[in-house]
Amino acid sequence: MDLNMRPTLFQRYMNGSLVLQILVGIVCGITLASFTPDTAQSAGLLGNLFVKALKAIAPLLVFVLVMASIANHKQNEQTHIKPVLVLYLIGTMMAALTAVLVSFAFPTSLSLVTAEVSQSAPKGVGEVLNNLLFNMVDNPVNALVNGNYIGILTWAVGFGFGLRHASNTTKEILQNMADSVTAVVRFVIRLAPFGIFGLVANTIATTGFDVLLGYSQLITVLISAMLFIALVSNPLLVFLATKKNPYPLVFKCLKESGITAFFTRSSAANIPVNMALCKRLKLDEDTYSVSIPLGATINMSGAAITITVLTLAAVNTLGIDVDFPTAVLLSVIAAVSACGSSGVAGGSLLLIPLACSLFNIPNDIAMQVVAVGFIVGVIQDSAETALNSSTDVLFTAAACQRADNA
Structure with a gap:
């Protein structure tokens, strides 16, 4: 073989298994945080750069791809958006009901703490819907700058x-613009192992796991419901x-979408990853x-x-008696509210006061x-984002496969 034809180290990296490279990054991040926490915190810069790059390119990608897709859509071709939306709705409702059942089976109490939360929570469902409507008619340039995906x-x-x-x-x-932006996104995604290495190293070095032991039952209930x-x-x-047997598709979505979403902790930042996965699945x-x-x-x-x-x-901590029908009502409120939560880390937490107001719990x-x-x-937020984001691809693929089998 001609020595000049050998792939360079960069080419070998770009053509390698992304999942394997991410796993190597995770192991390296844990190792670095365990032995040199100060250096690990500095490595967080790589993670922040990666997430910022994804968040920066994702709005432009969505805008260009959606616009080009609709503009080039042939009149007689059918899309499968309606079945996807039905799956989104049913999946979210089943998740909320599952959370009610798990919470009743394993009641959890909290050691409430006083902590400053800078963001303001919505006052009711009306405010959530009001914000949703105003986000729809936001200035398009402002929507791109602020990542307002609605x-x-x-x-x-x-x-x-x-x-x-x-x-x-x-057209x-x-x-061509859509293809160009996609190529940029593909390159950013290939940098995921370095970004996740930095995120893991910084998170473990800064937070550790000791602080989580006091909330082990709460975390167990949350993760069990999500699993x-x-x-x-x-x-x-x-x-x-x-x-058809759903598990090959389920595990592929969890592996190729859920892993990156787990560490970026942002559904919005994971949009380019999901787009690339959908393309590989030939949807x-x-x-x-x-x-x-x-x-x-x-x-x-x-x-x-x-x-x-x-x-x-x-509710359990405060000793408030709640029957099952009321808890189911809570799940409906949670499902509706969740649809209005932002696609950023911790977005769902700010909707908790809205649900608490159902039981007259003070703000x-x-x-x-x-x-x-x-x-x-x-x-919690990492697992939540991994579930949310991987399910986007899963339900999209299911709707497309159903149409192909029809």
Whole structure:
């Protein structure tokens, strides 16, 4: 073999297994944090750069892909958005109900603490819906700058339909732009092992795991409910939709989407990862270019679990008697509220006071529950995001496969 034809180290890295490289990054991050915590905290810069790069490119990717997809959509071709939305809704409701059942089976109490929470929580469902409507008509440039995905989707759909009657040259330019942004995103995703190495090292060195031991039962209840949804409930929905063994697809989504989402802790930042996975799965681009960014905003199974479990824990701590029908009502409130939670780390926690208000729990107590949520967020928010984000791809793939089998 010609020595000049040997791939360079960079080429070998770019063509290697991303999942294996991420696992190596995790191991290296844990090792560094265990032996040199100060250096590990400095390594957090790599993680912050990676997440910031994903968050920076994701809004542009969503805007261009959705706009180009709709503009180039052929009149007789059908998308599968409606079945995806149905799966999103049913999945979120089942997650909230599961959280109620687990909370009743294993009642949890909290050691409420006083902690400052800088963000303000919504006062009611009306405010959540009001914010949702105003986000839809946000200035498109402002939506791109601030990562307002509801606004980005709204304007991208509008521009896309407006460009349906554009010339073929214009549509080709749009597609070229989408391909260019996708190429940039693909390169950023290949840097995930370095970013996750920094995130793991910094998190373990800064927080450690001792602080979590006091909330072990709460964390166990949260993670158990999320695992049930990921490994039992979601596969059941996929089986009903596709009539095929769901687990190969489930494990692929968890491995290739859930792992990165677990460490970035942001559904929005994981949008490019999910887009790339959908492309590798050969799903309908007209469908996933809309369903993935939409899912990052409204498909919040993990958030519904978090809101329900923490609220019922607060209720149990305060000695408030709650019957099962009332708890089910809470799950409905949690599911609706979760659809309005932001796609950033800790977004669901700020909706806990809304659920607590159903039981007349004072806002100062509710915000203490939010503070507890931030304490366990090292594990809770990571697992929540992994469930939310991997489910976006799972349900999109299930809807596309169902259409192909029809």
